[in-house]
Amino acid sequence: MKSWVEVPQNSDFPIQNIPFGIFKTPTLGARVGVAIGDHVLDLAILHQEGFLEGFNLPERVFFQPFLNDFMALGKDITTAVRVRIAEILEEHNPELRDRADMRAHVLFRQDEVQMQMPVQVMNYTDFYSSEQHARNVGTMFRDPENALLPNWKHLPVGYHGRASSILVSGTPFHRPKGQTKADHTDLPAFGPSRLLDFELEMAFITCRENQLGDSLSTSEVDDYVFGFVLFNDWSARDLQKWEYVPLGPFLAKSFASHISPWVVTLEALDAFRMAGPEQSPEVLPYLKDEGQAHFDVHLEVGLQPKNQQETIISQSNFKHMYWNYRQQLAHQSVNGCNLKVGDMYASGTISGPEPSSYGSMLELSWRGTQPIKLMGGEERKFVQDHDTIIMRGYAEKEGVRIGFGEVMAQVLPAKQ
Amino acid sequence: MKSWVEVPQNSDFPIQNIPFGIFKTPTLGARVGVAIGDHVLDLAILHQEGFLEGFNLPERVFFQPFLNDFMALGKDITTAVRVRIAEILEEHNPELRDRADMRAHVLFRQDEVQMQMPVQVMNYTDFYSSEQHARNVGTMFRDPENALLPNWKHLPVGYHGRASSILVSGTPFHRPKGQTKADHTDLPAFGPSRLLDFELEMAFITCRENQLGDSLSTSEVDDYVFGFVLFNDWSARDLQKWEYVPLGPFLAKSFASHISPWVVTLEALDAFRMAGPEQSPEVLPYLKDEGQAHFDVHLEVGLQPKNQQETIISQSNFKHMYWNYRQQLAHQSVNGCNLKVGDMYASGTISGPEPSSYGSMLELSWRGTQPIKLMGGEERKFVQDHDTIIMRGYAEKEGVRIGFGEVMAQVLPAKQ
Numbered sequence: 063m064k065s066w067v068e069v070p071q072n073s074d075f076p077i078q079n080i081p082f083g084i085f086k087t088p089t090l091g092a093r094v095g096v097a098i099g100d101h102v103l104d105l106a107i108l109h110q111e112g113f114l115e116g117f118n119l120p121e122r123v124f125f126q127p128f129l130n131d132f133m134a135l136g137k138d139i140t141t142a143v144r145v146r147i148a149e150i151l152e153e154h155n156p157e158l159r160d161r162a163d164m165r166a167h168v169l170f171r172q173d174e175v176q177m178q179m180p181v182q183v184m185n186y187t188d189f190y191s192s193e194q195h196a197r198n199v200g201t202m203f204r205d206p207e208n209a210l211l212p213n214w215k216h217l218p219v220g221y222h223g224r225a226s227s228i229l230v231s232g233t234p235f236h237r238p239k240g241q242t243k244a245d246h247t248d249l250p251a252f253g254p255s256r257l258l259d260f261e262l263e264m265a266f267i268t269c270r271e272n273q274l275g276d277s278l279s280t281s282e283v284d285d286y287v288f289g290f291v292l293f294n295d296w297s298a299r300d301l302q303k304w305e306y307v308p309l310g311p312f313l314a315k316s317f318a319s320h321i322s323p324w325v326v327t328l329e330a331l332d333a334f335r336m337a338g339p340e341q342s343p344e345v346l347p348y349l350k351d352e353g354q355a356h357f358d359v360h361l362e363v364g365l366q367p368k369n370q371q372e373t374i375i376s377q378s379n380f381k382h383m384y385w386n387y388r389q390q391l392a393h394q395s396v397n398g399c400n401l402k403v404g405d406m407y408a409s410g411t412i413s414g415p416e417p418s419s420y421g422s423m424l425e426l427s428w429r430g431t432q433p434i435k436l437m438g439g440e441e442r443k444f445v446q447d448h449d450t451i452i453m454r455g456y457a458e459k460e461g462v463r464i465g466f467g468e469v470m471a472q473v474l475p476a477k478q
Numbered sequence: 479m480k481s482w483v484e485v486p487q488n489s490d491f492p493i494q495n496i497p498f499g500i501f502k503t504p505t506l507g508a509r510v511g512v513a514i515g516d517h518v519l520d521l522a523i524l525h526q527e528g529f530l531e532g533f534n535l536p537e538r539v540f541f542q543p544f545l546n547d548f549m550a551l552g553k554d555i556t557t558a559v560r561v562r563i564a565e566i567l568e569e570h571n572p573e574l575r576d577r578a579d580m581r582a583h584v585l586f587r588q589d590e591v592q593m594q595m596p597v598q599v600m601n602y603t604d605f606y607s608s609e610q611h612a613r614n615v616g617t618m619f620r621d622p623e624n625a626l627l628p629n630w631k632h633l634p635v636g637y638h639g640r641a642s643s644i645l646v647s648g649t650p651f652h653r654p655k656g657q658t659k660a661d662h663t664d665l666p667a668f669g670p671s672r673l674l675d676f677e678l679e680m681a682f683i684t685c686r687e688n689q690l691g692d693s694l695s696t697s698e699v700d701d702y703v704f705g706f707v708l709f710n711d712w713s714a715r716d717l718q719k720w721e722y723v724p725l726g727p728f729l730a731k732s733f734a735s736h737i738s739p740w741v742v743t744l745e746a747l748d749a750f751r752m753a754g755p756e757q758s759p760e761v762l763p764y765l766k767d768e769g770q771a772h773f774d775v776h777l778e779v780g781l782q783p784k785n786q787q788e789t790i791i792s793q794s795n796f797k798h799m800y801w802n803y804r805q806q807l808a809h810q811s812v813n814g815c816n817l818k819v820g821d822m823y824a825s826g827t828i829s830g831p832e833p834s835s836y837g838s839m840l841e842l843s844w845r846g847t848q849p850i851k852l853m854g855g856e857e858r859k860f861v862q863d864h865d866t867i868i869m870r871g872y873a874e875k876e877g878v879r880i881g882f883g884e885v886m887a888q889v890l891p892a893k894q
Contacts, residue, residue, distance in 0.1 A: 185642050190725060211723050216666050217657055221725035222638040222732070226601050226818050227690060236691040238813035241633055241762065250632050252762045274643060274734070275652040275893055301813070307627050309606060309637040310726020316638070316815040318690070346657065346668045397654035397717070397733040398893070402642050477691055477814070 065151040066159040067169070069099035074456055074465020077151050080144050081289070081324035081466075082129055085175040092178050094124040094132060095170075096144075097324050097467070098151055102175050104168045105147075111164065113150060113157070117143055128182040129325065133269035133288045134403045140269070140288070141329055177323035179230045180291070181267055184402040186228060187394060188263075188295060188315070188410060189220040191385035193339075195413035198425045215343060218385035218393050220410075223295075224316035228406065230323050231469040235296075237447060237476040238317035242300040254476035255298035257430075258445045262363050262421035262453055264380055265293040265408040266387050267325060274400040280351040280388040284328060286401060287387065292322040292361075292453050292469040293408045299424055299444070319408075322453075322469040330464050334358045334457035338386050345389075348396055355386035359466075361412060361455045363421070368448035370438040375426060378412050378419040380455070447475045481567040482575040483585070485515035490740075490872055490881020493567050496560050497705070497740035497882075498545055500594040503586060508594050510540040510548060511586075512560075513740050513883070514567055518591050520584045521563075527580060529566060529573070533559055544598040545741065549685035549704045550819045556685070556704070557745055593739035595646045596707070597683055600818040602644060603810060604679075604711060604731070604826060605636040607801035609755075611829035614841045631759060634801035634809050636826075639711075640732035644822065646739050647885040651712075653863060653892040654733035658716040670892035671714035673846075674861040678779050678837035678869055680796055681709040681824040682803050683741060690816040696767040696804040700744060702817060703803065708738040708777075708869050708885040709824045715840055715860070737822075738869075738885040746880050750774045750873035754802050761805070764812055771802035775882075777828060777871045779837070784864035786854040791842060794828050794835040796871070863891045 065077040075081065075097040085102055086092045093106040106124035108114060117139055123132050133140060150158050158164060190196060193210070196219075200209030213219060229235065237258055243250040269288035272278060278286065295315065302314030335354035359380035366372035390407055411421040420426045423444050426434055430443035445451065450472040456465035481493040491497065491513040501518055502508045509522040522540035524530060533555055539548050549556060566574050574580060606612060609626070612635075616625030629635060645651065653674055659666040685704035688694060694702065711731065718730030751770035775796035782788035806823055827837040836842045839860050843850055846859035861867065866888040872881035 185640060186638075187728075212659075213657075213666075213720055213723065216659075217721060219721070219725055220728055222640050222728065224601060224638050224815060225641075226816050226821070227814075229690070236814055239693070240813045241629075243628075243632075249759070250629075250762070252764065274645070277655070277893075298813070304629055305633060305635070306724070306726075307629065308722070308726070309635055310722075310724070312603075312636055312638065313809070313813040313815065316810075317813040343665070346666070348668065393729070394732075397656045397714070397729040398643075398652055399640060399729065399732040400642050405642070477693075 064153045065098055066153045067098045067101055067151060072463065073099050074463065074467050075099055076462065077148055078462050079326060079330050079464045080147055081326045081330065083180045083324045084127060084129065084178040086178060087170060087175050092127040094126065094129060096147055097172070100172050102170045102172055103147065104170065107168045114143060114146060127178065129180050130182050130404045136270065137285055144327060144329065177230060180323055180325050181404045183225040183228050183406045184404040186223045186225040186406045187220050188223045188408045189218050189385065189390050190410040191218050191383050191390065192410055192413050192421070193384040194382060194415055195411040195421060195425065198413060198420065202429050216345065218390045220390070221310045227316055228319045228321060231320055231471065233320065234472045234474050235318040236474045238298050238301065238313070239476050240298065240301040240313050241304055243304045250304060255300055257299035258473060259297045259299050259423045260363065260445060260451045261295035261297055261411040262361060262376060262378060263293040263295050263408045263411060264290050264359070264455070265321060265406050266290050268401050268405040269403055270401070271403060272395060272401050275398040277398060278392055278395045280349070280392045283388040283391045286391060287328050289325040289327040290331065291325055292455050292466045294320040294451060294453055294469050294471065295408060295411070320469050320471045322466050324467050326464060326466055331357050331457065333459055333462070334464065336381060339384060341384070348392055349389050351386065351388045355388045356381050356383060357457065359455050359457045361453065364452040365436065365442060366450040366452065367436065367438060367440060367446070372452065373436040375434050376418065376420060378414045378421055380412060382412055382414040382419070383409060445473055447473055449473050480569045481514055482569045483514045483517055483567055488879065489515050490879065490883050491515055492878060493564055494878050495742060495746050495880045496563055497742045497746065499596045499740045500543060500545060501591040502594060503591050508543040510542065510545060512563055513588070516588050518586045518588055519563065520586065523584045530559060530562060543594065544820070545596050546598050546820045553685065553701055560743060560745065593646060596739055596741050597820045599641040599644050599822045600820040602639045602641040602822045603636050604639045604824045605634050605801065605806050606826040607634050607799050607806065608826055608829050608837070609800040610798060610831055611827040611837060611841065614829060614836065618845050632761065634806045636806070637726045643732055644735045644737060647736055647887065649736065650888045650890050651734040652890045654714050654717065654729070655892050656714065656717040656729050657720055659720045666720060671717055673715035674889060675713045675715050675839045676779065676861060676867045677711035677713055677827040678777060678792060678794060679709040679711050679824045679827060680706050680775070680871070681737065681822050682706050684817050684821040685819055686817070687819060688811060688817050691814040693814060694808050694811045696765070696808045699804040699807045702807060703744050705741040705743040706747065707741055708871050708882045710736040710867060710869055710885050710887065711824060711827070736885050736887045738882050740883050742880060742882055747773050747873065749875055749878070750880065752797060755800060757800070764808055765805050767802065767804045771804045772797050772799060773873065775871050775873045777869065780868040781852065781858060782866040782868065783852065783854060783856060783862070788868065789852040791850050792834065792836060794830045794837055796828060798828055798830040798835070799825060861889055863889055865889050
């Protein structure tokens with residue numbers, strides 16, 4: 063299937079993708095759009111002009127600053143709307159293709175629009191579900207012989223994070239300040255973090271509530287998941303080391319996280335499902351999952367110093383997870399915790415088996431002992447001021463590429 | 479100052495209090511009200527009828543299911559509105575007092591209305607700021623000689639919690655299920671938590687945003703704090719023990735927390751300010767606070783088995799904190815983390831120096847080794863199915879009592 067909208071080779075957004083996002087233009091307020099090739103299709107106007115009849119859509123559902131209201135309509139409707147959009151964009155369909163006046167109203171070039179946060183994040187959980195990452199961290203900070211803690215293979219370890227500071231790609235932020243304590247001193251010091259790091263993650267967004275007290279089975283999860291984004295879980299390693307006992311990471315994470323602006327639907331990813339690793343020891347019944355719930359998504363991380371070229375410093379894959387999204391959400395709700403429309407659940411750092419596929423500077427530079435060489439000749443142990451970190455991801459099979467675009471952000475110096 | 483509305487002796491809600499909440503009736507939708515004696519004053523109708531002119535209030539600001547829009551008007555306005563409400567209720571003011579028809583429209587008995595969640599909780603942090611509680615837990619689970627971890631006196635330890643499952647007083651909930659592991663076994667088991675506990679806490683609610691990257695000083699915090707509620711941070715101790723390393727409590731906390739429905743303003747508590755304990759070692763400059771930021775609020779916890787009388791099992795006081803709310807919010811934002819209108823920040827378990835003032839069953843029964851005797855003859859190590867936990871709090875000075883009402887909730891058996 064092809065679209066009458068031109069889709070350049072290697073575009074992340076062919077007609078098979080149709081990811082949802084929020085955009086605005088210099089003259090138009092925030093609204094829902096989908097990406098097609100290098101363009102954005104304005105669903106607010108498309109609906110106003112009668113192209114999306116038959117779904118009983120609320121009149122203003124696309125004139126919104128977040129996708130939450132649209133997602134809350136439920137998968138039956140949102141999936142049908144996505145199918146209808148593909149129909150409108152299909153190369154042989156003249157409905158919109160042959161109406162130049164209308165096309166000029168509803169199709170924007172992506173470089174003309176400004177992407178916004180796609181969802182209002184209601185609750186945010188960060189998991190810790192890549193075995194290689196957990197082993198790397200455990201080896202560095204605890205005991206190489208017992209790198210995984212006893213609970214790790216029995217449950218998808220996770221913690222609640224800060225929703226307010228999740229930002230859309232492109233939003234610069236300041237290096238965080240905070241308390242750190244050197245091993246050789248008794249007292250902590252205050253100042254800008256010196257060990258700023260990224261974490262390569264993906265995150266899914268929920269589109270349905272459950273009742274407090276009810277638990278989801280792994281087989282029910284797909285009805286609750288709208289789609290995925292790329293996620294950069296910025297981490298201040300020196301703040302984290304001092305603050306995190308006994309209640310977990312706090313200010314080391316809450317200063318900023320970034321996501322890619324286009325939410326790629328679970329349906330668009332269906333063709334890229336695969337089995338995960340065999341889980342041994344056997345998991346408890348509520349965590350068992352019969353289907354294929356891992357995804358073959360190629361991931362890469364680039365580091366670009368100011369006014370220099372970008373170096374790809376990591377190439378990983380979303381398939382390198384131990385726990386999958388169905389297990390994560392079943393676990394999240396097994397105690398009766400209620401889900402909301404707009405919750406975000408991040409995977410945890412996605413590190414593959416090879417050192418070149420590790421998903422953080424901490425691991426890539428092995429705690430700063432093996433500096434990373436950049437194309438321009440500089441080295442990095444951690445992220446420096448004015449560096450930009452760019453993460454990209456796509457799945458590809460039989461000539462069809464379903465991509466996530468990118469999540470990028472530049473680090474500004476700490477505020478005075 | 480007195481009100482023409484009758485205020486019974488020992489009422490939590492004299493004219494000096496005027497706490498804000500959300501209520502509905504069998505025939506009226508959710509709206510903003512204030513408590514006065516045994517009554518609720520309907521601000522939505524009061525405003526509609528012209529009693530709150532001069533503040534430039536949006537027309538529908540009190541016809542809302544949450545206080546967030548009202549709080550977001552800012553302290554200058556919300557404080558002036560509260561002063562105006564006290565003026566209307568003052569015993570010598572005939573404006574409303576002498577209009578029986580109007581009174582019938584705007585005054586409801588509290589037992590006629592149903593209280594709702596007062597705020598939409600945007601972000602939720604739980605601190606760990608009572609030294610006695612941290613010492614008790616450290617003594618039980620780690621080392622009595624080194625009960626406090628090295629960071630504890632240098633920063634107000636806290637973690638992000640789950641916002642979706644914060645419930646208003648009176649909402650029953652089910653005992654959570656989850657993974658636990660006994661010391662003598664290798665494998666975890668799945669089932670209802672057997673060590674369900676409460677935690678006696680208070681929480682403050684923010685009413686103002688700051689920009690991402692900006693930090694609040696302790697002297698700025700009061701402009702960001704709307705008021706306080708009682709907070710019951712339910713905890714499943716057996717789930718917590720197995721899951722919490724290395725990233726902190728997760729499902730052990732996220733199944734339910736309860737708050738009292740009336741938000742007592744910071745201004746109402748001004749008369750009860752006091753100095754906190756001397757902090758030694760000296761804290762870093764960003765945590766220094768010149769003013770009196772502790773509050774003398776008497777707290778108690780009752781346990782009521784089904785169809786039996788209530789036993790008061792703890793009497794504590796909010797003054798038994800090491801870190802105060804100004805230090806907590808300055809710490810939360812020192813890394814540039816942005817605050818939202820409607821964030822909730824809980825104190826952590828408030829345990830006083832005496833065993834009778836401990837703020838959790840874990841401490842009161844000393845990990846189950848010293849069962850608590852109840853009036854009806856039963857004993858408790860932890861909370862049982864059908865038990866109701868009730869927390870109450872009030873400040874009192876020179877004949878004026880500013881109370882919080884209560885937060886109560888009954889535990890239902892785990893769902894099948």
